[in-house]
Amino acid sequence: MKGVPWVQDVVLAMLAKEPTHGYELRSRMRDALGPLGEAMNAGQIYVTLGRLAKAGLVTSERAEGLPDRPDRRVYALTPAGQQRVGAWLTEVSWPKPDLSEFHLKLVAAAAARLADPVALVDAQRREVLRRLRDAQRAALDRSVDPVAALLLEGVVLRLRADLEWLEACERMWTECDRTGWKAGA
Amino acid sequence: MTGSTILRARGLTRRYGWDSGLVRAVDDVDLDVPAGQALAVMGPSGCGKSTLLHLLGGLQRPTGGQVWLAGHRIDTMSERALARLRRDTVGFVFQAFHLMDELTAVENVELAALLAGQSPRRARRRALHLLDRVGLADRATHLPSALSGGQRQRVAIARALSNEPLVVLADEPTGNLDSAATLDVLRLFEELRTAGQTLVMVTHDARIAAVADRVIAMRDGAFADDSQLVSATGTGHRGWR
Numbered sequence: 200m201k202g203v204p205w206v207q208d209v210v211l212a213m214l215a216k217e218p219t220h221g222y223e224l225r226s227r228m229r230d231a232l233g234p235l236g237e238a239m240n241a242g243q244i245y246v247t248l249g250r251l252a253k254a255g256l257v258t259s260e261r262a263e264g265l266p267d268r269p270d271r272r273v274y275a276l277t278p279a280g281q282q283r284v285g286a287w288l289t290e291v292s293w294p295k296p297d298l299s300e301f302h303l304k305l306v307a308a309a310a311a312r313l314a315d316p317v318a319l320v321d322a323q324r325r326e327v328l329r330r331l332r333d334a335q336r337a338a339l340d341r342s343v344d345p346v347a348a349l350l351l352e353g354v355v356l357r358l359r360a361d362l363e364w365l366e367a368c369e370r371m372w373t374e375c376d377r378t379g380w381k382a383g384a
Numbered sequence: 385m386t387g388s389t390i391l392r393a394r395g396l397t398r399r400y401g402w403d404s405g406l407v408r409a410v411d412d413v414d415l416d417v418p419a420g421q422a423l424a425v426m427g428p429s430g431c432g433k434s435t436l437l438h439l440l441g442g443l444q445r446p447t448g449g450q451v452w453l454a455g456h457r458i459d460t461m462s463e464r465a466l467a468r469l470r471r472d473t474v475g476f477v478f479q480a481f482h483l484m485d486e487l488t489a490v491e492n493v494e495l496a497a498l499l500a501g502q503s504p505r506r507a508r509r510r511a512l513h514l515l516d517r518v519g520l521a522d523r524a525t526h527l528p529s530a531l532s533g534g535q536r537q538r539v540a541i542a543r544a545l546s547n548e549p550l551v552v553l554a555d556e557p558t559g560n561l562d563s564a565a566t567l568d569v570l571r572l573f574e575e576l577r578t579a580g581q582t583l584v585m586v587t588h589d590a591r592i593a594a595v596a597d598r599v600i601a602m603r604d605g606a607f608a609d610d611s612q613l614v615s616a617t618g619t620g621h622r623g624w625r
Contacts, residue, residue, distance in 0.1 A: 321601065321609040329613045332594040339571050355591075362590045366428075373603070 205300040208287040210247050212307035215284050218275035221245055231306040248274055256280035288314050291326040316372040324365050331358040390551045390582045391417040391440050397448035398435050409435040411605035422577040424596035425586045432605040433586040434555055441474050441553045442466045454550050471500055475544030475552040479559035481536045483528040490515060490524040493542045514542035518572055534565025541572055551582040558589050
C-alpha cells in the first residue's frame with residue numbers, strides 16, 4: 200500500500216470516530232481489509248500521520264507517563280481534517296485502480312457514524328450507471344467501427360461488474376445497519 | 385394532474401397475506417412519470433418491482449393508495465373501462481413474451497388492433513410496418529416456435545407498439561435472452577427512448593436500466609433511491625448523437 204494516495208484520507212476518516220493511537224488505527228485498517236491488509240507495514244501509518252500533522256489536519260498528544268514515541272501518541276482530527284473527511288466521503292470518482300479505498304470509505308463512515316454507507320453506495324451506483332449508460336449508448340450505435348466497439352464492450356463489462364459489487368456492498372451494509380455492526384467491536 | 389403526466393401514484397400500496405405472514409410488496413409509493421421519460425426500476429427479485437408495474441398498468445388492483453393512467457384514476461375504475469383504457473394507452477412487454485403459439489408473428493402483432501375494431505387491411509399494414517421496425521420483416525409468417533427467444537421478444541415489442549401506446553411497460557424484457565439477443569432488445573428500447581416513447585422498465589439487468597433517463601432503486605417495496613442519469617457529455621438526455 201506504499202505510495203497509495205488515499206491512505207491519508209482513510210487514516211483521517213478512521214480518526215473521525217475518536218482520538219486514537221497509531222497502533223489502534225493500524226489494527227482497524229488491517230481488520231477492515233482482511234487478508235489484503237497483511238501487506239501493510241506499521242511504519243507507514245506513522246509516516247502518514249506525520250505528514251497529516253505537518254499539513255495541519257491532525258494534532259497529537261503525548262500519553263502521560265510514557266516515553267514520547269510516535270506509537271505512544273494519541274492522534275485527533277483538527278477542524279481542517281474534519282472538513283477533508285467530509286469532502287472525501289461524498290466524492291464519487293470512479294473507477295479507481297483499487298477497490299480498497301471505497302471499501303474503507305464505507306467501513307470508516309459506518310464506524311464513525313459519519314455517513315450512511317448505503318447512501319454512499321447509492322451515490323456511487325448513480326455514477327457507475329451514468330457511465331454505463333454513456334458507454335452502452337455508444338456501443339449500441341451501429342455506425343461505430345467494430346474495433347472501436349471492442350473497447351466500449353470492455354468498458355461496459357467492467358462497469359457491469361462494478362455494479363454487481365456495489366449491489367453486494369448494499370446488501371451487506373443494509374444487513375449491518377439492521378444488526379448494528381460496529382467497526383472494531 | 386397535468387396533461388403531460390402519463391402515470392401518477394400516491395401512497396400506492398399492495399399487500400399480500402396478513403398478521404405475521406403480511407408482505408408489503410409495494411409499500412406507500414409516490415411516483416410521477418412525465419410524457420417522454422424512460423424510467424427504469426431496479427432491485428433484487430422480490431423487492432416488489434413487478435407488482436409495482438402491474439399496479440401501474442392496471443393488471444392488478446392496489447390494496448391502498450391511488451393510481452392515475454393518462455389522467456384517469458384506475459384503482460377505482462370498473463373492470464370493463466379499465467380493459468378499454470389499457471388497450472388504448474398501454475403496451476406490455478413481459479419476460480416470457482406471452483405470444484399466441486397458434487398465430488404467426490404478424491397475426492400476433494395485429495391482434496390487438498383487430499380487437500380494437502380496426503380494419504383487417506389497416507391492421508395488417510401497421511403490423512408489417514412494426515415488424516420491419518424491429519428487424520423481422522422477413523419473419524412475418526413464422527410461428528413463434530420457429531423464432532429464437534430474441535426474435536420472439538422483438539415480436540412482442542412490435543405487438544406492444546401496435547396500439548400506439550402512451551406508455552410501454554416492460555417487465556424484465558431481457559430476462560430470458562442470451563447476450564446477443566439482449567443487445568437487439570437494448571437497441572430497440574434505445575430507439576424507442578430516442579423517439580420520445582414513454583417507457584417504464586422493471587429489471588435487475590443494469591444494461592436495461594442504463595437505457596433509461598431515470599433510475600429508481602427499489603428495496604422491500606419502497607423507493608430507496610431515485611436519480612436522473614445526466615450524461616457525462618452534458619448535452620442533455622436527447623443529445624447523444
